Amino acid sequence: MGFDLPLSWLLWALPLAFALGWLASRWDVRQWRLEGRQAPRAYFRGLNHLLNEQQDQAIDAFIEAVRHDPDAAELHFALGGLFRRRGDYDRAVRVHEHLLARADLPAAERERAQHALAFDFLKAGLLDRAEAAFTALLGTRYDTDARLALLGIYERSRDWVRAAEMAQALDGGDRGSFRLRWAHHRCEQAADLQRHGHTTEALAVLESTVAQVPTSAHAWASLADLRQSLGRLEGALVALEALADHCPTHVPLIAHSLAQWAQRIGTPQRARDRLQAWAADHPASLDVTQALATLDDDPALARQRYIDHLRQEPSLVAATLWLAGAPLGTSDEERLVRRALERACEPLKRYRCAACGFESRQYFWHCPGCQGWDTYPPRRVEEL
Secondary structure (H helix, E strand, O other): OOOOOOHHHHHHHHHHHHHHHHHHHHHHHHHHHHHHHHHHHHHHHHHHHHHOOOHHHHHHHHHHHHHHOOOOHHHHHHHHHHHHHOOOHHHHHHHHHHHHOOOOOOHHHHHHHHHHHHHHHHHOOOHHHHHHHHHOOOOOOOHHHHHHHHHHHHHHOOOHHHHHHHHHHHOOEOOEOOHHHHHHHHHHHHHHHHHOOOHHHHHHHHHHHHHHOOOOHHHHHHHHHHHHHOOOHHHHHHHHHHHHHHOHHHHHHHHHHHHHHHHHOOOHHHHHHHHHHHHHHOOOOHHHHHHHHHHOOOHHHHHHHHHHHHHHOOOHHHHHHHHHOOOOOOOHHHHHHHHHHHHHHHHHHOEEOOOOOOEEOOOOOEOOOOOOEOOOOOOOHHHO
16 A cells, blocks of 8 residues: 655645755855865964964964864975974874875875975984885985985984995985095094904005095095004005195194104104195195194294294284293293193184084094084184
8 A cells, every 4th residue: 555645745845855955055065165264264374473483373273274174285294394393293293194194195295294204203313213214215206305314314323334325325416426425434434443443444444435535634634543553654654645635725634643753754854845835835824833843853943933924824822832932931920921821822722613613622524513524624713
């Protein structure tokens, strides 16, 4: 037995269904428009806070924008970048990991999220996780950035073998030459070998390095020091002379060693000729002047070198060294003056990093302050 609806009911039901459908569609459109207006408004409010350097307010605005439009990848990137800039690395990692977990994320955006996540780990000091994240970017459009970051990670962890391999891979690319940096890594690798008693291997590493990169002052100086420690003074002098030929700007660093080792093997004139030839073609150097003074048998001639230096360039250190060569009087006043001058000269004898200003009595090839290579000019502070 069928169930028949009166015709009048159908006449009423059809317009009612149409009206309800129309109202529902209008409600959806209004809701979509409202949410659409709220998301851009929050987004632009976040941009305005960023321009005014109000990071906390910008983060709140972007969180609101993401809540209204959870599929907007750009908002996630902006939010993650803000978290990283303010040092909130855990939240930055969560934002970028959330992006990577999305199955609908395009390949280009996935690589971008991986790149951002890798820098989150790096800034947080999680070097092992950063290394893994950057390794995953090799072969992508972020390949060069990933290799540079991996190079920095290997240097920070003092993994000189892998650092040298990465520098070699980067050499010749769009970031310029990495040959000198590779030579630095090899020198550090040789130093590690020497500390562990593997002097033969260290010597082979350095000799191979100077053969491939003869313009590396670090490699020649390290080779000279190693040969000298093995009692091979003639070979050490040969390395220093090669440094002077290939890297003349770094002669002040090895002037004292050149003079001392030449004296020890009985050939002081060899060092004197080399240093005088350098001094004739370069600006006055305190280290070269002092090295030449140690080679002079006559104290009067040694003192005259400091006067000649002062004629070229005023120098409190040179004046103090000249005064130190004079016969010491018996008065306490003279002793006090000399002591005060020597103390005042100490800061002037330091080396200063040109990148960060870190000063040290020791010359560094790798600045402990900014981690830069070759950022120390091979001259004392007073000569800069």
